Amino acid sequence: MRLLMLGGTGFVGSAIVAEGVRRGWTVTMFNRGVHGDPPPGVHRLRGDRTAPDGLAALAGGDWDLVVDTWDGMPRAVRDAARALRSAGHYAYVSSCSVYAMPVPAGAGEEATVVEAASDDPRDDDYARCKAGGERAATEVFGERALLLRAGLILGPGEDVGRLPWWLRRVARGGDVLAPGPADLPVQYVDVRDLAAFALDRAAEGVGGAFNVVSRPGHSTMGELLSEVVATTGSDARLRWTDPEPILAAGVEPWNDLPVWIPPGHEYRWLQELDVERAYAAGLTCRPVAGTVGDTWRWLDRVGTVPPRAGRPVRATIGLDPAREAALLAAAGRT
Template sequence: MLGGTGFVGAAIVAEGVRRGWTVTMVNRGIHGDTPPGVHRLRGDRTVPGGLAALAGGGWDVVVDTWDGAPHAVRDAATLLRSAGHYAYVSSGSVYAPPVLPGIGEESPVVVASADDIRDDDYARCKAGGELAATEVFGERALLVRAGLILGPGEDIGRLPWWLRRVARGGDVLAPGPADLPVQYVDVRDLAAFTLDLAAEGVGGAFNVISRPGHTTMGGLLAEAVAATGGDVRLRWTAPEVILAAGIAPWNDLPIWIPPGHEYRWLQERGVEKAYAAGLACRPVAETVGDTWRWLSRVGAVPPRAGRPVRSTVGLDPAREAALLATHHPA
């Protein structure tokens, strides 16, 4: 495991350990702890020779979650080219606009290069990482195009923000419609799918995310209420009202992307290929409940092990109160 201390990497390491695999992770050693039974090597892929600790090793499966400059994926894959399989955790953000709902893996991706040394564009970095993994490993490269990832350990804070807001109680601005389909993947299901296919030697690209409508905004918030026990009143509000108030989907109100929004496709991707290959997604109640129990235990959303988040998520309480006072007076 290249990395292994962040949200997705840690879940993949934990899944490997659960299966009884021999797991080695290589990272700089400045984030997180080493789980029991895992061998940790020190290495920094951003400097020349930084992965020298891996030289001469024999690896069945390599998993890489890198989201920086693509050349780092190329260099790591080249060093590890004798491995049996290379799984690169990518993103649905790689698809070239305009993107239509229901998009499948065969659709064009943004222009990128495996040799790119820039790390200023997430979509281009992930697309370049895909190219790098494929150029070295060919059909032995698995490209996991993840969507919205939720679950215990989340280091962005989208679901944790909703859980804390609901736990605080009172009137909660609930972005409508309540039956708006939500598409996401629990990090543990992503980890299991990645290791399943890597162990089977399956290559190629897969949209790894639940079916559209695995839950809804209403279902998600209802589970948040159930998990936290918050004394709340969900004040369902039309998208037009929220947008007119300058409240931004996804950032101010995490997870929510209203109908007709230019990025609505992020929660309406085609997943037939992944489900045919064995993807299984647990119920939303399990994801929400386990995330609340984890958050209650750790107390705060952990900092990202990789690049820091460029902006915080979640609506300012004063802005929420102002909109509720106008449209849902007591």
């Protein structure tokens, strides 16, 4: 297979490039060339897809499969898809954020998507950008467009810092504020499982939309954090605390305490999605121990979470130590 990766230096793009190389495919990356170097054996084409004539380097290329992770203005997806319409298949890595609020628990791919246009030049709304990107890919490639609506993505290379924050926090040891309940189901996908599913289905010519994330309850907050303790070898003590005092203190789920979305929260649906279509198509998700362990080894090797190759993270990830200590003291958990 001849794979063209649009981007390829960020979290998801790097994993897809690595998976293509592992399979022995011919892999080409197209990007501006300002973030990292291509792996050995991978050809790089340079260009800025947002600039006039920025896609010129793609002219005359011949690829079986294009994978695109773009999360900016939808018009850039439209323009790239048009330039590459001769390719066999176009896989667009989208997001479950495309669903229009309020989203019911157990939402599947048929749920309403936010309004978006394929020629939208704006990039100020993530959900609209991804929905517009989906529309752009589908308008050009039709049934040859694969839409991968990823949920929470974890694993080695994570450039947001959710699982890395927990690993670093637990590694420091001491009393750790563990947001309850411990049996709260967690739904996520390892980036390597996302990459494998994307390339498997695209190579088969599968089109349409898929929620690409584990089944709800693939792990729990208790299992995840216990695995973090075991992996780091820390003497940390998980102090499980009910959601009410945490929320009353103004702590923000997902950002202040990464991964955690408590029961009843307006975004709880992000960890209660229907994924049976993806599983029926062949999605497999590795155990939590593999994701936590490999992320810890990667983080220990690189030293720090890398900056995002695309749009920056708008929120600070992780709870300030002083706030954590105050919450633990108030709850009598120290």
